[in-house]
Amino acid sequence: MKHVLSIQSHVVYGHAGNSAAVFPMRRLGVEVWPVNTVQFSNHTQYGRWAGQALESSQITALVDGIAAIGELQRCDAVLSGYLGAPEQAAYVIEAVRKVRAANPQAIYLCDPVMGHPEKGCVVQPGIQQYLVEHMPAVADIMAPNHLELEKLAGRDIDSLADALAACRDLIARGPKLVLVKHLDYAGKPVDQFEMLVVSASEAWLGRRPLYPFDRQPVGVGDLTSGVFLARTLSGDDVKTAFEHTLAAVDAVMAATHAAGEYELQLVAAQDEIARPQRHFDAIAV
Numbered sequence: 001m002k003h004v005l006s007i008q009s010h011v012v013y014g015h016a017g018n019s020a021a022v023f024p025m026r027r028l029g030v031e032v033w034p035v036n037t038v039q040f041s042n043h044t045q046y047g048r049w050a051g052q053a054l055e056s057s058q059i060t061a062l063v064d065g066i067a068a069i070g071e072l073q074r075c076d077a078v079l080s081g082y083l084g085a086p087e088q089a090a091y092v093i094e095a096v097r098k099v100r101a102a103n104p105q106a107i108y109l110c111d112p113v114m115g116h117p118e119k120g121c122v123v124q125p126g127i128q129q130y131l132v133e134h135m136p137a138v139a140d141i142m143a144p145n146h147l148e149l150e151k152l153a154g155r156d157i158d159s160l161a162d163a164l165a166a167c168r169d170l171i172a173r174g175p176k177l178v179l180v181k182h183l184d185y186a187g188k189p190v191d192q193f194e195m196l197v198v199s200a201s202e203a204w205l206g207r208r209p210l211y212p213f214d215r216q217p218v219g220v221g222d223l224t225s226g227v228f229l230a231r232t233l234s235g236d237d238v239k240t241a242f243e244h245t246l247a248a249v250d251a252v253m254a255a256t257h258a259a260g261e262y263e264l265q266l267v268a269a270q271d272e273i274a275r276p277q278r279h280f281d282a283i284a285v
């Protein structure tokens, strides 16, 4: 059994952050230790929410608590996502350091959630800058969306070639692998949703259907990075983990669209998260 320390948001209603990633990872056979950076009534794209951020030092206190019962060396990976305050980022790095000290094989997947003002994804000021400056040197895997890759690269990405170059530049700064959870550029097939995964020696493009939602569901990125990490820990190579992620996330999006729902239908689609019926071949690029 693999164990993931997952440091992300918690929403009471619906699915984003840990509330989008923990159940799928468990459904994929991975044990998850959730640390909640915020506890909100609902995700921020509703435009209003109740709740608050966790005191930053609690991240260290909770990790120390696991070490104190002698279990931290069982941690195989740290996953971080939505943060509630810029101060939390340094504590995430501290948690990674402690986990690696307890288990030198442990990996760190950083989903650099930066927010998207136009879409209504609200992230506190200062978080973006910290993620750009500090996380590439610490993370083994980074999982940006298109906008986050542009911020990490410090330039616009207008083509697949641009995206590949940005991923390779990012790899030169630290991570061994970059998963672009959402790629968007002029000329992309209009009815397809694209993802990309890049290492120093390989690059795969993935396509899955784009569904015509009235309101775009939230938490897709968090689901994507969680599934990819769970499959990677289970022993998949990069291509296999990527193809499983494409298919599992597609199954959730298809179920959500078919149900006419705004929140991700993770429970309804749970069997397909574990064993998707459709398969999407990754394309070598």
Ligand SMILES: Nc1ncnc2c1ncn2[C@@H]1O[C@H](COP(=O)(O)OP(=O)(O)O)[C@@H](O)[C@H]1O
Pocket (backbone or CB within 6 Å): 116, 144, 145, 146, 147, 181, 182, 193, 208, 209, 210, 211, 212, 213, 216, 217, 218, 219, 220, 221, 222, 224, 250, 253
């Ligand atoms: N198959 C799909 N069909 C339609 N929309 C999708 C599909 N998959 C994801 N999306 C939407 O694409 C957007 C991706 O969000 P973005 O912020 O770019 O990245 P991420 O969620 O990866 O952080 C979300 O609004 C999500 O609802």
Ligand SMILES: Cc1ncc(COP(=O)(O)O)c(C=O)c1O
Pocket (backbone or CB within 6 Å): 009, 010, 011, 016, 017, 040, 042, 043, 044, 045, 082, 113, 120, 121, 122, 217, 218, 219, 220, 221, 222, 223
């Ligand atoms: C509380 C919370 N967590 C996480 C996210 C990130 O969601 P996504 O996976 O769509 O990037 C959001 C986006 O609005 C959010 O409000």
Ligand SMILES: [Mg+2]
Pocket (backbone or CB within 6 Å): 113, 145, 221, 222
């Ligand atoms: Mg995201």
